[in-house]
Amino acid sequence: MTDKEFLELITKDANAAYTYLVHEYSQKVFNSIINIVRNTEDAEDIVQEVFTSIFTGIDGFKGDSKISTWIYSLTLNKSKEFLRHKTRKKRFGYLKVIDEQTENFLVECKHPGILLEDKELASILFEALDKLPENQRIAYNLSKIEGLSYSETAEFMGLSVSSVESLLFRAKKNLQENLKEYYKNQ
Amino acid sequence: MEDIERKVDKVLSVSDRVKRTPISNELNARLHAIPFQLRKVEFTPLSMVLSIAASILFLVGVNFTILKNYSKVQDAKSEMSMTANEGYFDYLNVL
Numbered sequence: 001m002t003d004k005e006f007l008e009l010i011t012k013d014a015n016a017a018y019t020y021l022v023h024e025y026s027q028k029v030f031n032s033i034i035n036i037v038r039n040t041e042d043a044e045d046i047v048q049e050v051f052t053s054i055f056t057g058i059d060g061f062k063g064d065s066k067i068s069t070w071i072y073s074l075t076l077n078k079s080k081e082f083l084r085h086k087t088r089k090k091r092f093g094y095l096k097v098i099d100e101q102t103e104n105f106l107v108e109c110k111h112p113g114i115l116l117e118d119k120e121l122a123s124i125l126f127e128a129l130d131k132l133p134e135n136q137r138i139a140y141n142l143s144k145i146e147g148l149s150y151s152e153t154a155e156f157m158g159l160s161v162s163s164v165e166s167l168l169f170r171a172k173k174n175l176q177e178n179l180k181e182y183y184k185n186q
Numbered sequence: 187m188e189d190i191e192r193k194v195d196k197v198l199s200v201s202d203r204v205k206r207t208p209i210s211n212e213l214n215a216r217l218h219a220i221p222f223q224l225r226k227v228e229f230t231p232l233s234m235v236l237s238i239a240a241s242i243l244f245l246v247g248v249n250f251t252i253l254k255n256y257s258k259v260q261d262a263k264s265e266m267s268m269t270a271n272e273g274y275f276d277y278l279n280v281l
């Protein structure tokens with residue numbers, strides 16, 4: 001369905017337009033989010049929040065941007081919101097670990113796509129990834145872990161392809177440095 | 187140094203082996219249910235008149251039931267007191 005056809009569908013039947021979006025984008029949105037938050041339950045909650053925003057905002061969608069850009073920007077904003085909330089929680093957690101749930105939150109990594117034999121290496125990678133600036137981390141997750149192309153990553157992040165290339169270059173360099181540091185200290 | 191670089195490459199290679207996770211049926215159902223959960227309630231003049239009429243009928247019905255039960259209770263009370271009085275007078279007569 002083209003964007004023009006989609007806009008016509010919104011005016012005729014917003015519910016049908018929403019169902020089309022769920023069918024077309026839920027898997028992509030879920031995969032993007034799970035690679036950013038690395039936890040199935042959190043990813044599912046964020047996907048639900050994204051699609052709730054899509055449903056409530058669908059009447060106001062006038063086609064100023066592409067549908068995919070609109071959905072990806074919602075996805076990215078919700079994911080960033082979650083990461084910031086998580087970081088705040090972590091900072092608080094270091095000061096005062098109140099309950100068991102908070103304590104577990106600091107160490108858990110429940111990405112369902114990680115192979116059992118890679119669990120240990122993955123936790124080292126994710127620890128290093130978490131030290132990267134937010135944009136570098138998201139670009140790396142989308143491009144290297146989810147396997148999106150540079151142009152898809154750029155569309156998702158609302159950036160140019162060259163910006164994404166530069167982010168990925170810096171992300172990889174910083175990751176290597178972080179990991180070298182980690183192994184030197186071992 | 188070479189050993190560290192080899193380890194770093196090994197860690198980075200994990201990125202290529204992360205498997206795609208299919209969306210669960212439960213989440214799919216939750217997403218499809220969103221329009222039903224957020225369906226807007228639209229008030230048209232007719233729906234407002236109907237809802238007011240329904241409220242009035244409900245209140246009348248409740249009041250009627252209360253009054254009916256109240257009169258039943260009153261009847262029962264007076265019947266009981268009459269029986270008690272009769273019993274008292276019988277007692278006095280015996281005395």
